Amino acid sequence: MIEYLVFAAVFGLLLLGIHRKVIARIQIRPGPPIWQEILHALKFSFKSTWVPKTASSALFVAVVLVGIGIWSAALFVVLAGESILILFAIYMLHKIVEHGYGLSSGSPYGKFGGVRSVISAASEIPLFVTIAAIYLFTGSLILRDITAYQDIHGPLLLIAPPVALAMYIVILSKMPYGPFSIVESKELVSGYKTEHFGAWRAGLAVTDGLKTFVLLYAFVAIFIGAVPFWAALIIMTAVLISLSFVCAVTPMLSPFDSVTVQGIITGLMLIYAGCLWWVMS
Amino acid sequence: MKQKTVTCGLAASVIAIVAACAALAAALIPPWVAAAVLVAAFPVLVLSLGLWWRAPGGEEDIPFIGY
């Protein structure tokens, strides 16, 4: 089972590398090689490492462990076809982990990254709407049942496109260099990641790799259904490249605008779910 | 963190992961137990591997406060 984790982390980092490359080519730059993020993770793991003097040391180290742990758990949940409500919970708990990264060091930059992460909690609500709408269609939130439903009725992507769009926006708000990535924007140095360097940063990179893989894989499993593993990888890459296009052509929003836009999207999704519920019951 | 602590963490996580994978292959434990062990041990493996390669060397420093 360890091979799943290692593969997911490495493939997730490769996807993030492709993400950077595609953004660069759209912006007519050469861009880094696609394995750059993997090299970054390795490089950080070879750097000398300590805990900052002002940090809350137990928390500073523990959030890195918790970050890797929750996304490893999410990977197993998705692979085993368990409840997507658990995936939802882990996605939201990632906020707490980001908050923890930012606050534990005592750095003002990290702190503002963490605070931005909390105030942009609005980006999580579309995921809740996704889940509610999926429940209305399939009558279950267990991933196995959702795939079984799609075997009979066809992919949910065609049955309920707005729901897929909601989850797409949720994934977009977790992508680096995107319109909503205010938590690590450059005026905050590296946002919540500022003080996690060396091996801690390598752990963060592994978290990011796992997170990207799990979210994209879950998107494929929930909205397209059971496909062979290699096909899932290809579809994931295609989805990622479409996300890269969005990230490349949109500027990063200011924190206030980011929250407003996410709030509006959430409102629209809630109205859609309400209409859906009205029609179906 | 001391080199010894890091080595212990690394050894413990490797042993836990190998034992869990072996026990799963021999069908001694259900898959969810193996998954739980991996979820607990994999983060320790990642961090202690990084720290073990290049054990803590630098002086403790205050956070970056600006240029």
Added chain:
Amino acid sequence: MPDIGGSDLFVLAFGDILHYFNPYTATLFLLALLFTGLVIASRPERQLDIAFGGDAYYAKMTTVSEMRFRRFMAIACGLASMGAMASGDIFNFTLFVSLVGITNVGIVSAVRIRHVLNAAYEYGIVAMVATLPLFGGAALILGTTGTLSIQALAAGGFAVPLVGKALLALGVIGEGMAPFYAAKAEMFRAPGAPYVIMCSLSSLLIFLRVVEIVITI
């Protein structure tokens, strides 16, 4: 019973009042336990801040008495969230949720900074007002169905009023407003990372649990 959090792993029944775990609530419970352990183990960070009018900066310290009180409140908050995760009875759940609200006020209000106290005061009012829909929702459900056991309600045969569910969710949202006020307080730079994280975590956990309860019953 609709299958949303996975099949039950463990059920402990005291007559009508029961406690249960499914994979979903067990995950949430373990995270509450983990972060409660972290609150006990970690000391607050020393927040760096600039001194206005020069290049100097200083590290803010948390006094021991303040740290003790906030740590106590954070541990109580962790225990209350664990209770809310494990409870299979709507009334117990609402009690634990209101306890989370009280302890969140405690975590924020121990800081002797004017802006932080203002935020704690405002949140305290929201939390108090939110107890009305919270307990009102539970009371409506009890009044119409005659039981508050989540498993009994989920088994079917009861028409759980939609307004009861909505009031329950509204109450939890009100109690779970703490992170927004805590974020506001943090804007004014009060140190104490482990405790503030417990604020956010407990609010998130009760919100995640009420989603499960509202879909299940």
